[in-house]
Amino acid sequence: MPSTRRRTAAAAALAMLALSACGGGGSDADADSITVWTTDTLPDRVAATKEIISAFTEETGIDVELVGVSEDQFIQTLTSEAAGGELPDVIGGMSLGFVRTLAANELLDTDANAAVVEALGADTFSPEALALTSDGDAQLSVPSDIWSQLLIYRTDLFEQAGLQPPETYDDILAAAEELDAGKVAGFVGPTSPGDTFTQQTFEHVALANGCQLVDDAGEVVLDSSQCVGAFDFYGELVTNYSVPGVQDVDTTRAAYFAGRTAMIVWSTFILDEMAGLRDDALPSCPECRQDPAFLADNSGFVTSLQGPDGEAPAQFGEVVSWAIPTGSATESSQQFVEFLMSDGYEDWTAIAPEGKFPARPGTEEDPQQYVDTWDTLPVGVDEKAPLADFYPPEVLEVLRTGPEDFEPWGITQGQGDLVGALLGELPVPQAVAALASGEVDAQTAAEDAAQDVRSIQESLQ
Numbered sequence: 001m002p003s004t005r006r007r008t009a010a011a012a013a014l015a016m017l018a019l020s021a022c023g024g025g026g027s028d029a030d031a032d033s034i035t036v037w038t039t040d041t042l043p044d045r046v047a048a049t050k051e052i053i054s055a056f057t058e059e060t061g062i063d064v065e066l067v068g069v070s071e072d073q074f075i076q077t078l079t080s081e082a083a084g085g086e087l088p089d090v091i092g093g094m095s096l097g098f099v100r101t102l103a104a105n106e107l108l109d110t111d112a113n114a115a116v117v118e119a120l121g122a123d124t125f126s127p128e129a130l131a132l133t134s135d136g137d138a139q140l141s142v143p144s145d146i147w148s149q150l151l152i153y154r155t156d157l158f159e160q161a162g163l164q165p166p167e168t169y170d171d172i173l174a175a176a177e178e179l180d181a182g183k184v185a186g187f188v189g190p191t192s193p194g195d196t197f198t199q200q201t202f203e204h205v206a207l208a209n210g211c212q213l214v215d216d217a218g219e220v221v222l223d224s225s226q227c228v229g230a231f232d233f234y235g236e237l238v239t240n241y242s243v244p245g246v247q248d249v250d251t252t253r254a255a256y257f258a259g260r261t262a263m264i265v266w267s268t269f270i271l272d273e274m275a276g277l278r279d280d281a282l283p284s285c286p287e288c289r290q291d292p293a294f295l296a297d298n299s300g301f302v303t304s305l306q307g308p309d310g311e312a313p314a315q316f317g318e319v320v321s322w323a324i325p326t327g328s329a330t331e332s333s334q335q336f337v338e339f340l341m342s343d344g345y346e347d348w349t350a351i352a353p354e355g356k357f358p359a360r361p362g363t364e365e366d367p368q369q370y371v372d373t374w375d376t377l378p379v380g381v382d383e384k385a386p387l388a389d390f391y392p393p394e395v396l397e398v399l400r401t402g403p404e405d406f407e408p409w410g411i412t413q414g415q416g417d418l419v420g421a422l423l424g425e426l427p428v429p430q431a432v433a434a435l436a437s438g439e440v441d442a443q444t445a446a447e448d449a450a451q452d453v454r455s456i457q458e459s460l461q
Helices: 004-020 041-060 071-083 094-106 108-118 127-132 155-161 167-177 196-208 225-241 249-257 270-272 330-340 343-349 369-376 393-402 416-425 427-436 444-458
Strands: 033-038 063-068 090-094 142-154 262-267 299-302 315-321
Touching: 004 155, 033 041, 033 330, 041 108, 041 262, 041 330, 041 343, 041 416, 063 369, 071 167, 071 416, 090 094, 094 315, 094 416, 108 142, 127 142, 142 155, 142 167, 142 196, 142 270, 142 393, 155 167, 155 299, 167 225, 196 225, 196 262, 196 427, 225 444, 249 262, 249 270, 262 270, 270 393, 299 315, 315 369, 416 427, 416 444, 427 444
Parallel strands: 033 063, 033 090
Antiparallel strands: 090 315, 142 262, 142 299, 142 315
């Protein structure tokens, strides 16, 4: 677990942001040039983003410097650049946690972000996406796209074993035990202590059991009976029915693609790769050698899961945003975000349709324009084809579900600053890692995680 000194240092660094970042990345005096950060750092996505930027520059005369900042380096880079008064003019690909980190340190130009939404029409956005990116009357960011977390399972193996779709804790455990044999693990989930994917996966599982980060009063409740139950369930899966060794975002996908596991939890971004459309992430299972789309044809998808202590099925998902920081070249920054959310929006969602469902369904004139276009967009990198070529309508509807059922930890309880701080410390993944290695039991993992989160919360006050 992170030491008190490390937690205090991290909190102090974040607290310095508001004091040291007043300069910003630009001003209206040099508004013919802006700097834009993006967390979409895969080479093909960067190249596609630059094409959209070229169209923006041609239309407006405003030059844009695009800087890729990986998610796992975002807080560190933000702190470093803010200390030198060098925040960018626009930040893209921001998770809800990152948005709340900037908001907590007064680094967001909420008036500029609200002006973009107003110019485009607030009623053209998903109401749920706007709610998750707002704090009272303040519009913290401009919601752009949405992805969902899924439990993915081998339908052929389930059918052969006479198993039901894995929608509940009991279903999942029964299937994991039944199918864990020979070279096939029953389930593979992330256990890396330094990977945000571990937290996203565990949160997906925990929400199903009614496990929350905080209660409505803002009190940390990670040591509740619901959370102990979630840790116990996840610990049983990854210790008894998983591939040996520490698992992360890449190894879990590789295990499923190799046919070495019957179930994983992954985001909708996996769908094009599962169809064999990306050479650097091709399915390699024995059946896949003859049919690269074998896994696409033989996989099922569960969105919301149900635990024994949960009141209703739940799932984890993310609303991704554009945001204009304080001190930016406001007018040019607003022009850029408005362009990305209008003239450039179809091209933006086309970069990775499987993980970029529009948070703005359409325009005032055509309320479903962007969703209707999204339906037809090809996915893939080295090969391209519409998702409908590989997945039935009910699977595509999974991607359409949007954020109406999302209840990400801490956001709706007004603890967004805490959520943002956790991304820098990752106490929950560290508790999961300790549980998976056998160092602690579920009760201790929940208590350790809760204690660390309380310390982080206290350091923010």
